[in-house]
Amino acid sequence: MSETTQSPVEALRFPCTVFRTQRRMDDYGADDMRCGDLSETQLKNDFKLNHVSSKVSPYTLTLAKQLKLRAYGYGFEADTDLKSKKITRQECANILFDEFRSLSKQVSFYGPYQKLIGKMIDHMQKGNGAPFRDMLLNAALKEQIHSDNTENSTLLLVKNALTDNIDWEKKCYPEEVKSLLTTAISSGRLPKFDRLQDRVNGLGITVHDIYAAHITIRSLQIDNDRYRAVVHYNVQDHFGLDDDDIREFRNYSLLFRIWFVLQRFNQFAYKPFMTNMEATVEITGNQK
Template sequence: MTALMFPCTVFETQKRMDDYGAEDMRSGDLTAGQLKTQFRLTDISTKVEPYTLRRLAAFGGRSSMFRPPAAGGPVGRQECARILFDEFRELSATFALYGPYRHLIGKMINHMQYGNGTPFRDALLDQALKEHILNDRTDESSLIRIRDTLKTYINKDRKIYPSGDFDKINSIIRGSKLPKFDRFQDNFNGMGITVHDTWATHIKIKSLKINDAGYLAVVNYKVQDHFGLDAEDVLKFKFHQFRFFRIWFVLQRYNQFGFKPFMTNMEVDIHVKEMI
């Protein structure tokens, strides 16, 4: 019997980290005609018309579904994008009403505007991930399943986790619910709009110390999401109905703007102590 050596990656999702070829990572790839016909994106902003680069009327805006708004003065492309981003930020407040994470969406919109596609990291994201993992006390919790599997298969006499039982811990994680911000409260606390579902997750046991009383394990979660929209996202009514997502899609995918989406990175170490 040989011991499993640590640190050891015990789980990886099929979707890989840093997948810049994913559909939601595209930018500047659609024409005005495609956005209007394929995606029904005609009513974008209440402040500016991105296709014609004209301000909308100061009063009334899109006041009638039967009558187009009176055209205002022309704007340059950069100014149009700035106006759209300001409206994008204003509309984000609907999805981030309370709590310590409500300001994250503003930071991430700023990063889309100025970050040129570089990865995004924030201590609050790591905090949110840690709280989510620790507060999940359901039977589907990946952390609880890791804790129980270690307790079951640790060899108490030799004080090791047998390498032959690696598949036990891998399979139990595959049947678990990975941390995602798709709970009811995430619709209002800022995490659903910033992360929601996740793209890739890696779980690693960094260390495992065993004595006669029990064990202490350090479990590392590395989670990555994409702050970007794909075609399927914007075609769904649940997203298309909100001006917030229509502006986002146009800023990202319209070939006259092409603001780059980016990787959102989260990482946390969880200390697990258990009697055996």
Template sequence: MTALQFPCTIFQTQNRMDDYSAKDMHCSDLSESQLKTHFHLLDVSTRANPYTLTKITPFTQPQSVFHGSRGEGEKITRQQCAAILFDEFRDLSRTFSLYGPYKPLIKQMITHMQKANGAPFRHMLLDRALREHIVNDRAENSTLARLKEVIGKNIDWGNKYYPVREKDELKGAIMDGKLPKFDRFQDNFNGMGITVHDTWATHITIKSLQVDNDRYRAVVHYKVQDHFGLDSDDIANVKFNQFHFFRIWFVLQRYSQFNFKPFITIMETTIEITGSRK
């Protein structure tokens, strides 16, 4: 038999890394008419009207009893309007990020969208969140639990290596498991559900495998990407469309008069798995 050589990538999602053609990465592609007609985005912000480029006051809000009593709001430039919308975007994010170490991430990512022109986003807190999710997942179908089981079962203990013929077993372990995603109940409030939630692409690589006597030590690397952007299905969903937070996000990203690009979020972590011969 032949030993499997490491590092070895054992799993890749069908969605590819660095996919700027994905639907939620579209930018500046919709007109005012499309936003209003197809997505019903008439009431976008409580502070500024992105279509008329005017400030919104109690006298100019359509739902206000004072509406129309003092004419249109103060005229502003497109840059001033965008700045007002981003400030409101950040303020509204507090609803989705109430506690915990990841609470600051959403504001940083909104500011990144405002200023970074679509550059990828990395942060040590994202890497930490990914690691804690993987390590603390006690479910039987967690990728870590499934890998541990398959590695221990298929090692050639006599020759102290993992046979290449059993490589597909490693991929199968991941396919049968649940990839790390931030869709748990606590992620609705700790900042990870709004910053990442589901993920776009995942690669899992075994960097090394050491077999000594009746024990083994494997080093596994996870690389995960997500997109900080909205597609048409997102905003068409009543769950999202009802919130000014998502309305502002969609308009800043997709309105042809703005040019604020979505971006790729990158998370990575390396985890050690140890086990023994059964």
């Protein structure tokens, strides 16, 4: 009678990408990546964007009346003939971008990340759609990952999946249960910047949510009953507005009206761009 032989455990090799969002990286066909696709009539009729700026009209290319200090309080300047205030399209865009930057300070005035929105507005104005990276974004992502202590934390779910499925006798993570890592992460909540502090530190306006993410375990070291893993997050968002964004936020602030018109009005068509972030974090655990 022949003896049954067990198949050897095949170890998962690292680095190994264990999770990808359904939405893909570098998706330039996404709704919020459109630009220059709307006419004045569409902006006014479909999106109710008749009033866009307190400084200028992007439709008539004229300056708005401005309040000036008078002897007995504030009043409009004497010259109220807006036709005499005609400006070029480039001058109009520059004024809108300056107002965009000024308004952004209302939602970005506290903490180490507050200058990010200014950098990203500058990039929209001058970057011609090129991807954007910044060390502050990477630091913000890493801080968010570490600070998430909820049961839905993707980092905690990776840790639990490793602890539960490592073959401690063979000192490896079996390749055949790789899917358990993916399933665990899929049940969690990817990093977002929708906390209370993100309303004032600039992260809510610059990133808020993420569009796509890849999570990779770069290395796994197992010693006796302990392990050490290095996990890399590659995350991407879009600095752009889609139709739903403006319908939701147009009454909230002129900021979104200006942003939407600069991006989507066919007379401006400033390109949105990919916001790329990455963070590498280390986790350790013990055999149960």
